[in-house]
Amino acid sequence: MRLNPLTVRKLRRFREIRRGYYSFIILVVLLAISAVSELIINDRALAVRYQGEWSFPTYGPVELGSVYGLEGSAGRTPVDYRELQAHFEAQGGDDRVIMPLIPWGPYYNDAIGGILRAEPPDFQRGHYLGTDTTGRDILARLVYGFRTAMLFALAFTALTYLIGVAIGCAMGYFGGLFDLLFQRIIEIWSNVPFLYMVIIIFSVIPATFSVGARVTILLLIMVLFSWTGLTYYMRTATYKEKARDYAAAAQVLGASTPRIIFRHILPNTVATMVTFVPFTVVGAITAITALDFLGFGLPPPTPSIGEMLKQGTANLTTAPWIVSSAFAALVIILLLVTFIGEAVREAFDPRQFTLYK
């Protein structure tokens, strides 16, 4: 793919802004890790060697104990791989279980000392950030919660941009009645209180919906009420570009409307729009965290940073490690994204490339 020399310059400029560039790399690495977090933080084994055969249960269906020769009720229930590991070790044969680096899942209730309660970080047991009030590993919940939040934020950003850019561009390009109509619609629409709408709509969604479906619905509701913000920027940018000579020239040469929009106007407005992306991502992460904190987000026991913040504030004095972990995680993510945003804004700042000095 041949990049526009201007874009290449912008990218080079972005790379030169160290803070933003490294933040970007860190975030990408974190995302990459979280994409395969099942292999790193999980209570399902990476690999099991049983009777000379290796199996890799991480992404497969739930296995019952009978698969590994367990008898009685252990054979009829899903395998607890840590117990299986202990069982194989006790037998002393060739059979073995390889657990992930951190052998805790986000849902596993670990009753240390026979009691389910928040326990401080315990390196020996592998709870590096401690456990929450029902003995679940905080690191595991953070990682899985981070993944959900990031996926959510990226999907949210993509969708709001799709709608916002399309409508904004159409408003700017066609102008006239269409513009007028949509301006009024947007004015009305953006006055609907978004949080109340989420609460109201969520309260009527039947609980029979799966977690995935609920997340999707939440996403769609949020997109529905968030695309309006972008249209005005896009509309202005389009107006501006459309009035430029090159657009008129293209028109005179007989270019079709789609060609003018997609080949000439859109690429020239991208610079403006790109600078908003990281801040949209920040907004989405904050929104889903806030909704979870208020109890209107993902249903329990889905891991989420907001839910952890809520738990942490309720146990501020007795289990400070919950809130500090969640808070630190949230601050780091938001900082990284904000740094990226700053760098993008600077790198894409048109004043750097303008001929008018």
Added chain:
Amino acid sequence: MPRPSIATALPALLALLLLSTGCGGDRDAMDSGALEERRAMARAAMEEHFANQPSMTPSLREAFERGEITQEEIDAMAAAGELEPFFVFATPDDIPDGLDWQDGSDLPEFASPDAQKGGTWYTAIQDFPRTLRRVGPDANSAFRPFILDDVVMSFGNRHPEDISIVDGNFRYYPGIAESWAEDRANRTVYVRINPAARWSDGERITADDLLFMFYFFQSPWINDPWYNNFYSRNYVRVVRYDDLTFSVTLPEAKPDMLGRVLNLEPLPAHFFDEFGPDFVDRYQWRFVPTSGAYVVRDQDVRRGRSIALTRNEDWWAKDLPFWRNRFNYDRVHFSVIRDTAKRFESFRAGEIDAFGLNLPDYFYDRLPDDDPLVANGLVAKYTFYNERPRPTYGFWINSSRPLLDNRDIREGLHYASNWERVLREYFRGDYTRMHTTADGYGEFTHPDIRAREFDVDKALEAFARAGFTERDNDGVLVNERGQRLAFTLTTGYENLQDILTIMQREALRAGVNFRIEVLDGTAAWKKVQEKQHDIQFVAFNVSPEMYPRYWETYHSVNAYDRAFLPDGSPNPDRRPKAQTNNLQVIANRELDDLIERYRASERADEMRELAFRMEEILYEDASFIPGFVMPFYRVAAWRWARWPEHFDVRISRDPLQYWLGWIEPGKREQVLAARRSGESFDPIIEVHDRYRPD
């Protein structure tokens, strides 16, 4: 007798969004002429009701409930004079001779003679009450005990320490009544009102107030069907003999018939002289004059922020035996603090005087015995074992739902619910398992039924009987038609949701997927009242009655509109009936029959036998998974709070129920000064286990 409330989540109540409720007082706007007219109208309506209200026999009422007879037909019968009148005006000469008048004076008093009056008790509520009415919409709130249940006097009260049953009755000590007599043969209780009894506004309490109470609770204007039903169904006649003497006749001479009359609470007729169709708005923020020790003054109602009770210095019963040495605080101040964690911090700061420690993490982790406040003796920790009917915490399965209508699946769900783990690891062994639907009723509780314990094998066996043998990729059982064993588990108890997440993981071992749904309290209650739930984690608060109620929760008239066709077979078009307490949607002819016999029975031993048989049927039906029982209550209180030697009475549920505590004068300042200077006292950590079960 107030309507039973939904049990609130353990240490405190549920957070509800507080909506400001409009004030309905257009009273000032009314000129005095209009007001006079209004009063005349209210009086006329009452007199008409007194003249015309018919008394329905139990069989007639049951036929009406089943839809076999219409309201029009009943009205026609009443007009034709076929029904007895409900209200009767007689003369003192009509009181039969030879009645055995009693006054409970042989019972011991239970308040501490050391108690001292004075001081302010600071406490917190989660929500500001939405009304000062005691009935009607929004009245059944967490504040109601303080303006009704725990403060207002009834004619007589059950003795809270002596729980023996003598001649088929609990022991009663006098309240507004001076004496009473029971005529079992005629199912009637005669009551003489104490001539000294006064409302808090100084008016006398008379038999007219009792008659008014029946009129009021039977009236549709209060907008509260529970009262309408209760006060027409459970009483058949009221006779006024003179200002201070009346009798009440019951449809059946139940073993506790004395209590059913003595527990009545008269209402001040003179205060409700504007009673009419707009009652709900008109009386929204008017404090009802009370027979009890505490009043709410207008200036203490600070909407959304705080409310206070003030002790009535001229309370008529302040030196009355059984009532003296109680209600000792001069003022009780309630601040609104929504968040439990914040309420706890407020308590630690000394801004509120006591805090419930029922949840283990508060008792063991947040206020451990070695916490400086406790170790230095500034704050005392009390555990009090009580003996009373237990709130029914458990899983209520809606047996009208697909899959859940299969008994094998319900039984499997019992075995898949790991309450044992929750009790052991989450409640740390402090709570015990509930076994029947009615634990804590003494000899009326089935002695042998044991709740099914968690057992994966038995669960899988039961599910296999229902055709669920294969597991899908998530480990959830599926049947041949591809249906998954997945159910929504709803609760309104936000601070108990951890229990559900633990249960969810455990149930997955047995191949069941619980989808957890945590709603706010009101929404959860609405859902279950509309029978929209699969499985609900909820509890009914039960009052210390002699025997459990079965009709409300298990009779088929409360399950479906028309549960059965005339030939006795299930009605194929039946729909679950909303707004009833039959949360399991049970419709069982045999059970109906037993409930009706239980309702009509007048002998304790027969009722007990019937209750046991009903419990056995319910155990077989397996649509209620009994949860846990808390055999005590725990509370932390600042050192200035003083309590009787044994802390509280046997059937109490919290320290402000019987109002036995007091504040040691001058101690508050001393304790707070000691806290600043780092001085310490002997720690107080007390366990009162006189009533601990073995």
